[in-house]
Amino acid sequence: MSNATPPESPLRVAERVRNIRISATKLMPMLAAKVGGCVSLGQGVPSFRTPDHIVEAVCRALRDDPTAGRYSLQPGMPALREAIAADILARKGARFDPETEIGVTVGAMEALVMIMLTVVERGDEVIIPSPGYASHAEQVLMAEGVPVHVPLRAADWGLDVDAVRAAVTPRTRAIIVCSPGNPTGGVYDDADVRALCDLALERDLVLIVDDTYDYMVYGEAPGTPRFSPVSQPELRRHVITVNSFSKKYALTGWRVGYVAADAAWMAELLKVHDATAVCAPTVSQHAALAALTGPQDCVDAMRTALTVRRDLTCRRLDALAPHFTYVPPRGAFYAMARYTFTDADSMTVARRMLEEARVITVPGGSFGPTGERHLRLSFGMDEAELTEAFDRIQHWVAAL
Incomplete structure (x- = not known):
């Protein structure tokens, strides 16, 4: 009898799972972890910490309400x-x-x-x-x-x-x-x-x-x-x-x-x-x-901060013309920046920016065919990280 290990049978994965994929929004940070030293314009996570009154209410519930767990x-x-x-x-x-x-x-x-x-x-x-x-x-x-x-x-x-x-x-x-x-x-x-x-x-x-x-x-x-x-x-x-x-x-x-x-x-x-x-x-x-x-002033403060970050993002995108064009965002905290310096697909451009400029973005093609030739930029992070990200992009496009 042979002692050789038999080959593993291929997985029989349901078609409903074979037909879907992990979103590029989650994939890009995983790739960035291997590159190291990246700043993010990628996943839509605002930089704000959970408001204190919410944290305190949860702590009270955990201490005082036996059903909270x-x-x-x-x-x-x-x-x-x-x-x-x-x-x-x-x-x-x-x-x-x-x-x-x-x-x-x-x-x-x-x-x-x-x-x-x-x-x-x-x-x-x-x-x-x-x-x-x-x-x-x-x-x-x-x-x-x-x-x-x-x-x-x-x-x-x-x-x-x-x-x-x-x-x-x-x-x-x-x-x-x-x-x-x-x-x-x-x-x-x-x-x-x-x-x-x-x-x-x-x-x-x-x-x-x-x-x-x-x-x-x-x-x-x-x-x-x-x-x-x-x-x-x-x-x-x-x-x-x-x-x-x-x-x-x-x-x-x-x-x-x-x-x-x-x-x-x-x-x-x-x-x-x-x-x-x-x-x-x-x-x-x-x-x-x-x-x-609870009080809603935390939401007002976050709105004010995001408005400042939106304006900063628009100024920096304006300065990147003609390499990028964009429609000023009217809501949320995203901008779709259309690149004009190459005909490459958006995943290729996003990976280049990640590896060469060490800036995380999300390829626009992952949001449907109309998103191709774009990169999605999230401006949820604080102004210092936004500024650093755009400084790196500015140096990167200058060297193209």
């Missing part, structure tokens, strides 16, 4: 769901029953996966305005659906409603609405969102509204009303919305968000939640409750 109710702590419903009513003018129409999730990411697995059947098409958040497309693929990338308006990264309408087919099931947008920083005009709502009613489509950055619109006073599909009663069963506490309250590592939907949808969504997460981390729910019910 246990599972919460499956859809989330009742007090948090009530606070979320009150916040949506105050900011969006929409009423959701906290008992049956709010679900607390492991970040907005879990909420989005819940929606895709509940709404999308195999072969269903989901329209994604492009460039769009990379994980939206991967989540559609994981649900065995077909992502359909429809270009945004290049002049302002606004919604092209005519192009969306032209992309609708008998297989179209849903449209993703993300405004302010990641990766573009674009903000959809109210009239265009209203037209999208009309289209959803006309063609019996679901609008998946990702409101992660709805608090961050430049040039508008906080609380300025913007049209939201969730505020329209006739769209009650056509809209499912998600939001996150991660960016607004500097809680990225706490992993807590929520989904809001008509009770009929919520009953189905929570089946997926139960099978995947059971409940969001209870300690993180205490953090979210403190964030919503």
Whole structure:
């Protein structure tokens, strides 16, 4: 009998997993760790620390509440769901029953996966305005659906409603609405969102509204009303919305968000939640409750700081002309910089900048075909790191 080790059998990986990939946003920092000495314009993580009053509230809960380290109710702590419903009513003018129409999730990411697995059947098409958040497309693929990338308006990264309408087919099931947008920083005009709502009613489509950055619109006073599909009663069963506490309250590592939907949808969504997460981390729910019910001056301070960082980013991109062009971001904390010095694909350029300038960016092609020939730059980090990153890019392009 031979003592040779038999060859390993190839893994039989499910097609739904073979069809998806780790996002370039997560990949680039992993590559940077091997390079060393890099500064980041990559992953969208604001530099702010979790506000003190949130940390203190969590510490109190851990000391005084014996249930703080246990599972919460499956859809989330009742007090948090009530606070979320009150916040949506105050900011969006929409009423959701906290008992049956709010679900607390492991970040907005879990909420989005819940929606895709509940709404999308195999072969269903989901329209994604492009460039769009990379994980939206991967989540559609994981649900065995077909992502359909429809270009945004290049002049302002606004919604092209005519192009969306032209992309609708008998297989179209849903449209993703993300405004302010990641990766573009674009903000959809109210009239265009209203037209999208009309289209959803006309063609019996679901609008998946990702409101992660709805608090961050430049040039508008906080609380300025913007049209939201969730505020329209006739769209009650056509809209499912998600939001996150991660960016607004500097809680990225706490992993807590929520989904809001008509009770009929919520009953189905929570089946997926139960099978995947059971409940969001209870300690993180205490953090979210403190964030919503506590003072909001921390959010105002972060908005002010991000506005300064946006202006710095725009000045530095202006100085990089003609090597880069860009659309000034109207919201969130991202800019899509189009490079003009090479015809190489965006991953090649991003890796060159990483290895030669030691600056992390995210290749625009990872956000859909319209993102190619761009690099996404996040200006969430502090001004010193922003300045260092742009200084390195300036020296790098000067040597090209």
